[in-house]
Amino acid sequence: MTFPVVGMVGGGQLARMTHEAGIPLGIRFKLLSDTPQDSAAQVVSDVVVGDYRDLDTLRDFARGCDVITFDHEHVPTEHLRALEADGIPVRPGPEALVHAQDKGVMRARLDALGIPCPRHRIVSDPADVAAFAAEGGSSGPGGPSGEGGGGRRTGFPVVLKTVRGGYDGKGVWVVDSEAEAAEPFKAGVPVLAEEKVDFVRELAANVVRSPHGQAVAYPVVESRQVNGVCDTVIAPAPDLDEELALKAEEMALTIAQELGVVGHLAVELFQTRDGRILVNELAMRPHNSGHWSMDGAITSQFANHVRAVLDLPLGDPRPRAKWTAMVNVLGGDYPDMYSAYLHCMARDPQLKIHMYGKDVKPGRKVGHVNTYGDDLDDVLERARHAAGYLRGTITE
Amino acid sequence: MTFPVVGMVGGGQLARMTHEAGIPLGIRFKLLSDTPQDSAAQVVSDVVVGDYRDLDTLRDFARGCDVITFDHEHVPTEHLRALEADGIPVRPGPEALVHAQDKGVMRARLDALGIPCPRHRIVSDPADVAAFAAEGGSSGPGGPSGEGGGGRRTGFPVVLKTVRGGYDGKGVWVVDSEAEAAEPFKAGVPVLAEEKVDFVRELAANVVRSPHGQAVAYPVVESRQVNGVCDTVIAPAPDLDEELALKAEEMALTIAQELGVVGHLAVELFQTRDGRILVNELAMRPHNSGHWSMDGAITSQFANHVRAVLDLPLGDPRPRAKWTAMVNVLGGDYPDMYSAYLHCMARDPQLKIHMYGKDVKPGRKVGHVNTYGDDLDDVLERARHAAGYLRGTITE
Structure with missing residues (x-):
């Protein structure tokens, strides 16, 4: 039979449950897992233990897979592009996935599509957060969701998020003042400010x-x-x-x-x-x-x-x-x-x-x-x- | 966590689907499979390739399992008793499983329990089959299901089954005469004759x-x-x-x-x-x-x-x-x-x-x-x- 092989990057519970769903479909499942003890590695036959941040590891893993998919969003975009250049279908592909990896890219794209989002702006320091809070233009009915626009001031509290790497509340801060806004900038990564939506x-x-x-x-x-x-x-x-x-x-x-x-x-x-x-x-x-x-x-x-x-x-x-x-x-x-x-x-x-x-x-x-x-x-x-x-x- | 390990003997589709059902239950699954290509071996992490007819193989496999169960009925009864004697829970146990392994034992036990079955008898050669067909006592309403009893003759066709090893129509013959009844006896294993139920x-x-x-x-x-x-x-x-x-x-x-x-x-x-x-x-x-x-x-x-x-x-x-x-x-x-x-x-x-x-x-x-x-x-x-x-x- 020519049933295909799905390569899953990441050994968490999402991979585990995807494997469970793949069994009745008759597809072969290949797993790239951080450790042999990972949730999915316990239940999958074909497991490669390795680091998804390493391109050579990814390339070795991808050999023999008909398609690559993911348990998480953390694989570097350039690695995904390299796999695609090797001729391996990557789904979702890097150009789509970046919107789930980078909240700044995601907000900019949704703005361009006219999809309503909380008011937001990339900020560079606590003073910039205070400026964002002082700006007008809430995401009120009919109003633009991005920068600018009229209406009431955004005000504190403001939600600050690192644009990459956060999940389950990690990488997210709700700050009530400029003074409280120092923490998110300590890592030196871009920070997105958003209105706290009611x-x-x-x-x-x-x-x-x-x-x-x-x-x-x-x-x-x-x-x-x-x-x-x-x-x-x-x-x-x-x-x-x-x-x-x-x-x-x-x-x-x-x-x-x-x-x-x-x-x-x-x-x-x-x-x-x-x-x-x-x-x-x-x-x-x-x-x-x-x-x-x-x-x-x-x-x-x-x-x-x-x-x-x-x-x-x-x-x-x-x-x-x-x-x-x-x-x-x-x-x-x-x-x-x-x-x-x-x-x-x-x-x-x-x-x-x-x-x-x-x-x-x-x-x-x-x-x-x-x-x-x-x-x-x-x-x-x-x-x-x-x-x-x-x-x-x-x-x- | 102390979630148990289920040892499954046999790598067919029943084992495959049992593993699928075991994933959400969080149990560990260990498989004894004839080959690495068996249906279940393709999807299970912990696979031992070996012969279930070999007691040492079974004993090695059973170490680290909290319970042993089966994809098929072919494990020799004495091996199951040996595993039980080693302290490994075998489920179903040998004393139960023998009724699914040996149709003669099964019929005798169901008779003793008063469970209605087709009329039946262990037969030793084609002449004995003819004698069975000539005997009276169908499994009519209220009548005994085993040997003896009155009523009409059983008659041909008669169903002949090897008492062990048959499945999916294998090891089963429907014969219309004594002359046709030779085949089942060629293997030299016990044969059960049964009325062909209307x-x-x-x-x-x-x-x-x-x-x-x-x-x-x-x-x-x-x-x-x-x-x-x-x-x-x-x-x-x-x-x-x-x-x-x-x-x-x-x-x-x-x-x-x-x-x-x-x-x-x-x-x-x-x-x-x-x-x-x-x-x-x-x-x-x-x-x-x-x-x-x-x-x-x-x-x-x-x-x-x-x-x-x-x-x-x-x-x-x-x-x-x-x-x-x-x-x-x-x-x-x-x-x-x-x-x-x-x-x-x-x-x-x-x-x-x-x-x-x-x-x-x-x-x-x-x-x-x-x-x-x-x-x-x-x-x-x-x-x-x-x-x-x-x-x-x-x-x-």
């Missing part, structure tokens, strides 16, 4: 696009963060205005097409108090806000990501249940979750547990649970109870 | 039982064979009388309990023209008649098999859709299925394809497809079309 909740629009341009949109979900880390996802987002949902899906499909994304694209969104949606972040890989789809959709984000990077026809993204809830399982104080795990299975025979094989450390994502059903309160209670019990914050 | 269809009752005695029953399915090989499974069995369905489930649960089965038990059944159910075969592992559960049930047979052998609480076996159909994908004349596969995905975005990574040979099981929905005709048409297209028997 949002009522966070949403995510997940889409998958294939090289020949087929695309599917998952229902828009609500994503609840705790301490900057995704905690709960509800699919579909409860009480979301149908027109706004459609607008969010269209926005994500537009971004995927205009940026030439191949594979899964997560568009993290703010829903503002005045009823607008603004783009917060982009991720070009399977995403935490799409984990619900493993048990809640006809085709999971992981299966569709694999299909997309191989340019196979995409699967149906529609939900299989009225409501699906995903709650992340974070490490607690006890390193052994197995007895809690047994308890959760006994309490709820419908519970879908997804463990990542990672050592438990306080606050570390070590798994997630999915629940689904017709009653949202029940679905949420079951997922929260299981995740809390596994973490050790619920003991009965 | 059945309207075949059913399967699948149950899963854990060491501490928890058990769950999947809905009874209809199983359609072509040339002795499972072709189509419909879950639940259409138009099955509720009382008969309950009786079949209870029968399977009784067998699981009385034989001390741990893990998945498939009870293949004949539904007779006169409205009875008779046990055809037993399999103590995930089974082709349970593949529908991967997409059609809340918890798949594979996930529940893993949970059972680890003595974890079992998952909900109920269906997620009104109808689920499974059709096996057999190899056709063309070794490359990939372009057909692409076509099937494009035609039906809801189709669930499960490929086993096996080389295509005519008639060989290389995968299966699942479809589900509210309309049985549509569900069946979609599954049959996809399987036929992949095999090459449908070209449009």
Whole structure:
């Protein structure tokens, strides 16, 4: 058989779950992992242990792969270009991926496309942050989202982000004054200032696009963060205005097409108090806000990501249940979750547990649970109870 | 974390799909495979290549496993007893598994339990087959299923089976006369004669039982064979009388309990023209008649098999859709299925394809497809079309 080989760079849980989704598809999976103990390396047959920042390692790894895709966004853009020059399909490609790697590039591009974002500007020092806060032009209704424009002053607090390398709240600061704004500049990397958006909740629009341009949109979900880390996802987002949902899906499909994304694209969104949606972040890989789809959709984000990077026809993204809830399982104080795990299975025979094989450390994502059903309160209670019990914050 | 290691003996597709189901459970999977190319060996990290018929190989493999389970029934009973004596939990254990290994032992035990079976007897030569055919005592309503009893003569055709080693129609003969009955005795192994049951269809009752005695029953399915090989499974069995369905489930649960089965038990059944159910075969592992559960049930047979052998609480076996159909994908004349596969995905975005990574040979099981929905005709048409297209028997 000529079933292809998918090369996955990065051995985290996203790679693990992509492999799981690839098994029924009959594709071969090859993994480039930092260590043999990484989440995905535990469950994949063909593992290369090596450093993705080293071009020779990447080139060796890519030999024998029909396509390269990623568990994370950290592979240097120039390495991806070198692989493409070698004739290896890289999906998403470097020209798309840079928008998920560099928040400055992403904001500039979304501005050019007329996609609404929080007001933002690259800043060079704390005084510049104060100047940004003093400028006018909020991302009000109809107003431009980029620099300039009229309206009220941005004001403090201001959100500061390193343009590269941040995730799960790392590389992000919320500062209330010029004096507080010193920290982000210490690393000497470019910093993006953004208005602190007055949002009522966070949403995510997940889409998958294939090289020949087929695309599917998952229902828009609500994503609840705790301490900057995704905690709960509800699919579909409860009480979301149908027109706004459609607008969010269209926005994500537009971004995927205009940026030439191949594979899964997560568009993290703010829903503002005045009823607008603004783009917060982009991720070009399977995403935490799409984990619900493993048990809640006809085709999971992981299966569709694999299909997309191989340019196979995409699967149906529609939900299989009225409501699906995903709650992340974070490490607690006890390193052994197995007895809690047994308890959760006994309490709820419908519970879908997804463990990542990672050592438990306080606050570390070590798994997630999915629940689904017709009653949202029940679905949420079951997922929260299981995740809390596994973490050790619920003991009965 | 102290998540356990499951040792799987056998590298076929059942092992492959069990590994797939084990990934989200966070368990470690160790495989004993005949070759590095076996279906499961392609997707598992920790593979030992070796011969399961060699006790030293089994013992080496079992070190570091928390439990041993199986992809097939061919491991010699005495080896399993030796592993148990070494202190390794073997699930299902040898005393249970022998009933799936030896049809003579199975029939004798089911007789003793009063479980209805086709009329049967161990036969020693063609003349003995003729004598069996001439004997009275069909497995009529209320009559004994074993030897003796009154009623009409069994008559030809008679079904002859080697008591060990048969599967998918291999090791089974249907003979119309004493003269035709010579073949099965040539191998010099014990042969079981059975009446050819006048059945309207075949059913399967699948149950899963854990060491501490928890058990769950999947809905009874209809199983359609072509040339002795499972072709189509419909879950639940259409138009099955509720009382008969309950009786079949209870029968399977009784067998699981009385034989001390741990893990998945498939009870293949004949539904007779006169409205009875008779046990055809037993399999103590995930089974082709349970593949529908991967997409059609809340918890798949594979996930529940893993949970059972680890003595974890079992998952909900109920269906997620009104109808689920499974059709096996057999190899056709063309070794490359990939372009057909692409076509099937494009035609039906809801189709669930499960490929086993096996080389295509005519008639060989290389995968299966699942479809589900509210309309049985549509569900069946979609599954049959996809399987036929992949095999090459449908070209449009």
